[in-house]
Amino acid sequence: MKIFYTIYSMLFNKCSRCHQGDVFTHKNPYDLKNMFSMHKSCEHCNLVYQREPGFFYGAMYVSYALSSGWFTIWYVFQNLFLNLDTLGFVIGFCASIVVMIPLSIRWSRLIWLNFFYSYKKELAQKTESNAV
Numbered sequence: 001m002k003i004f005y006t007i008y009s010m011l012f013n014k015c016s017r018c019h020q021g022d023v024f025t026h027k028n029p030y031d032l033k034n035m036f037s038m039h040k041s042c043e044h045c046n047l048v049y050q051r052e053p054g055f056f057y058g059a060m061y062v063s064y065a066l067s068s069g070w071f072t073i074w075y076v077f078q079n080l081f082l083n084l085d086t087l088g089f090v091i092g093f094c095a096s097i098v099v100m101i102p103l104s105i106r107w108s109r110l111i112w113l114n115f116f117y118s119y120k121k122e123l124a125q126k127t128e129s130n131a132v
Helices: 002-012 055-082 086-116 121-131
Strands: none
Touching: 002 086, 055 086
16 A cells, blocks of 8 residues: 555655655646655644655665666667667667656655655644644
């Protein structure tokens, strides 16, 4: 069940603990000027996102895993449907990685947050009742 909470948080850019507040200041991941800008804490449950300096260095490992998964998907797709030569495969893969970088950065940070902070339904309900 935890995987669904992680996917929700990741797809909708929401706080991993309450699923109410936004993690990133801008919704568009392709706004390259503000690609890394995050809120310091959740506006609903006051969760501080960066526990310590360098907290998101661990997200680089998650990003590596996402890129490896993307390579596997690209390789299988290429072999089954495209049948490109080696140069075409490399160019296509590199182009797709460049397009996926902003999403990968956000997803890896959100997944990393979900490793340390799990969803608390009672906290989400509490913040909803305070908002009414």
